[in-house]
Amino acid sequence: AQRVTQPEKLLSVFKGAPVELKCNYSYSGSPELFWYVQYSRQRLQLLLRHISRESIKGFTADLNKGETSFHLKKPFAQEEDSAMYYCALSARFAGNMLTFGGGTRLMVKP
Amino acid sequence: GAGVSQSPSNKVTEKGKDVELRCDPISGHTALYWYRQRLGQGLEFLIYFQGNSAPDKSGLPSDRFSAERTGESVSTLTIQRTQQEDSAVYLCASSRAGGTGELFFGEGSRLTVL
Numbered sequence: 001a002q003r004v005t006q007p008e009k010l011l012s013v014f015k016g017a018p019v020e021l022k023c024n025y026s027y028s029g030s031p032e033l034f035w036y037v038q039y040s041r042q043r044l045q046l047l048l049r050h051i052s053r054e055s056i057k058g059f060t061a062d063l064n065k066g067e068t069s070f071h072l073k074k075p076f077a078q079e080e081d082s083a084m085y086y087c088a089l090s091a092r093f094a095g096n097m098l099t100f101g102g103g104t105r106l107m108v109k110p
Numbered sequence: 111g112a113g114v115s116q117s118p119s120n121k122v123t124e125k126g127k128d129v130e131l132r133c134d135p136i137s138g139h140t141a142l143y144w145y146r147q148r149l150g151q152g153l154e155f156l157i158y159f160q161g162n163s164a165p166d167k168s169g170l171p172s173d174r175f176s177a178e179r180t181g182e183s184v185s186t187l188t189i190q191r192t193q194q195e196d197s198a199v200y201l202c203a204s205s206r207a208g209g210t211g212e213l214f215f216g217e218g219s220r221l222t223v224l
Contacts, residue, residue: 006152032211043113044153044201044215086153090211097143097166098213102152 002027004089004101012107013077021072021104023061023087032090033063033070034098039083047072047085057081077108112136114216116202122222123192131187131219135204140182143205143213148198156200159185161207192223 003026013019025031033050048056050063050070061072070087084105088098115134123129135142144156155169159179170176174192179185189196199220203213 009150034211036213043217044203046212049211097155097158098211099155100145100153 002031002089002091002099004087004099006085006087006101006104008104009102010105010107012109014109015079016076019074019077019081019106019108021085021087021106023070023072023101025068025070025087025089027068027089027091029091033061034088034090035059035061035070035072036086036088036100037083038086044086077106079108079110082106082108114202114204114214116200116216116219118219119217120220120222122224124224125194126191128188128190129192129221131189131200131202131221133185133187133202133204133216135183135185135202136214138182138206139204139214140207141205142179142185143203144177144185144187145201145203146198147201147218153201156187189221192221194223197221197223 005024007022035047036044037047038044048054059072059074061070063070084103086103087101090098117132121129140161142159145153146156147153157170157177158166174190177187199218201215201218203215205213
């Protein structure tokens with residue numbers, strides 16, 4: 001069975017400060033990892049996926065199989081980054097069914 | 111519509127009543143998911159439909175919960191004899207078969223059980 005853990009329920013930083021949202025997973029196979037984001041009064045939407053190795057809105061995330069982590073990072077937080085962030089895992093050969101972490105609320109203060 | 115549509119957006123009901131929540135996925139998406147989001151908590155998987163395969167019901171919390179899907183279209187989530195702990199936002203999502211893991215979510219149905 002797969003499990004995703006986001007240890008911080010709330011992360012508060014000042015504008016311009018670096019931010020790191022932690023995500024750890026447990027899965028015996030080869031996982032696919034994702035970050036989803038939900039801005040205030042908007043739908044939950046995909047932010048980025050590890051397989052694409054992309055940077056979206058300045059955010060990056062590196063899959064560390066040794067530490068079973070997929071932390072989300074941004075060097076300089078902006079107020080518009082304030083949102084709820086969910087880490088998610090998809091097990092290979094299990095279709096697209098995603099297991100989500102508990103979420104971290106990021107608050108970026110001016 | 112272009113996105114996943116859910117109805118009702120808000121439902122207030124009395125304990126013990128049955129409720130039905132509806133989800134219209136994006137046209138052409140063969141996979142459909144239901145998740146539950148309780149206040150202050152993360153997303154809890156409920157059920158997953160993929161094409162004509164048997165649904166994965168492993169997340170349904172009790173036999174009061176059931177879901178159906180007609181072909182590759184509309185799905186209904188039914189909660190019988192609602193309890194106060196059923197109060198939550200119920201999210202539906204859809205995706206393409208063999209896709210890249212991107213789920214497209216609806217706005218959710220907020221259920222309040224008094």
